[in-house]
Amino acid sequence: MGSKKDGLVKLLNGIKFLEKRYEVMRIVDPTKNKVLSYNDDGVVETDLSCHHFWAKDKACDNCVSMKAYKENDVFIKLEYCNDKVYMATAIPVVIKDITVVVELLKDVTRNMIVVNQEDGEVEIDVHDIINNTNKLLLKDHLTGVFNRRYIDERLQVDMINNTINKETLSLIMADIDFFKKVNDTYGHLAGDYILKEVAKILDGCIRSGKDWVARYGGEEFLVCLPNTKKDIATKIAERMRTKIQDKDFKYEGQNINITTSFGVYSIVSDNDSNLESLINFADKNLYKAKQSGRNQVISSD
Structure with a gap:
């Protein structure tokens, strides 16, 4: 008791x-x-x-x-x-x-x-x-995954659970490479199609009922993996990257080649961390992935 x-x-x-x-x-x-x-x-x-x-x-x-x-x-x-x-x-x-x-x-x-x-x-x-x-209230109307409101509400609690249970919490930040070029070349409806298809791939790579995917904004997505160590989270991100790279995206008869960059950050139980800093660390790794040539995974803890 x-x-x-x-x-x-x-x-x-x-x-x-x-x-x-x-x-x-x-x-x-x-x-x-x-x-x-x-x-x-x-x-x-x-x-x-x-x-x-x-x-x-x-x-x-x-x-x-x-x-x-x-x-x-x-x-x-x-x-x-x-x-x-x-x-x-x-x-x-x-x-x-x-x-x-x-x-x-x-x-x-x-x-x-x-x-x-x-x-x-x-x-x-x-x-x-x-x-x-x-x-x-909780869903992104375009992609069907969770929205920014869900991130703000749910991630706070996953962090509390992480501290109480002394586990490792991992975040994946994903960004579609050269997404503006997709919109400029094929039109915004094609861009919407890509966002929805990428969201499906990300959602299909996680554990149902435990992990979750949300649209962070624009062409960026956040994936939360409770009780998941960095090496496992990195493998999951790599699986996502490969599936997106290998998928044959077709919109109105046109083939669209898409790649995605990923930043992974993992944190062990820590009372001093907050939502903004956790996302910021994952985002910094995403930035490194894009600066290093895109279509890759950069992780840290």
């Missing part, structure tokens, strides 16, 4: 830097619908149910924390409560072989625009907007 308490304390300390971004940060056990805390006796359930915040007398039908718990992945939803719209992020975290869920609740009411005309010509229910937005 004491070791679980230590893990919970580390987790609570690890997410303190998010305090200014969220109205509520809490740790819950979705299997019991309880908010967790700790005292001298160890980790304890509080008297507060997790659905109390939403002014409900039973667990939410669309409980995002239970979904995160069951699927071991990060999920986000929008919830309407007391004339406010909240973005709820649920992040599963393993502490000493026991899974809990970090919930981050942010008031996004001011960021929502709802149109409601009394004449009946246009009637938009805020709940419909929320349901549709929930489906789109």
Whole structure:
């Protein structure tokens, strides 16, 4: 029990830097619908149910924390409560072989625009907007992989898990070589096609349900590999590079040859690291790969 308490304390300390971004940060056990805390006796359930915040007398039908718990992945939803719209992020975290869920609740009411005309010509229910937005919140609309928002939310927690479990976390930054030339030569629709196909290749080279791929911006992608040492991450990046190099990309009857440069950075458990520095190290290795002739993998730890 004491070791679980230590893990919970580390987790609570690890997410303190998010305090200014969220109205509520809490740790819950979705299997019991309880908010967790700790005292001298160890980790304890509080008297507060997790659905109390939403002014409900039973667990939410669309409980995002239970979904995160069951699927071991990060999920986000929008919830309407007391004339406010909240973005709820649920992040599963393993502490000493026991899974809990970090919930981050942010008031996004001011960021929502709802149109409601009394004449009946246009009637938009805020709940419909929320349901549709929930489906789109985490995905890049073009490539279908995760988006920058997902990076900001999920990578923070993977780093916390890495510290608590004393594992190695590896990042891969990938950039399509001479992508501007593709757009200039074949058109932007061809460029969109290349982005989607490259995303499929990257996603096909990782472990489903554990690793993840996100579009970082433009023609850059970020791949996160929890509990993966540098040599393995480098091999994965090399596999990605080879598959892209060898693929016969065809768009409207035209063959397009594509290569990609990769930067790999791996970090062992480290309380002092932050999201920006971790990405920066991987990006520096990507820059070295491009400066050294492109279509190669540069890694470090």
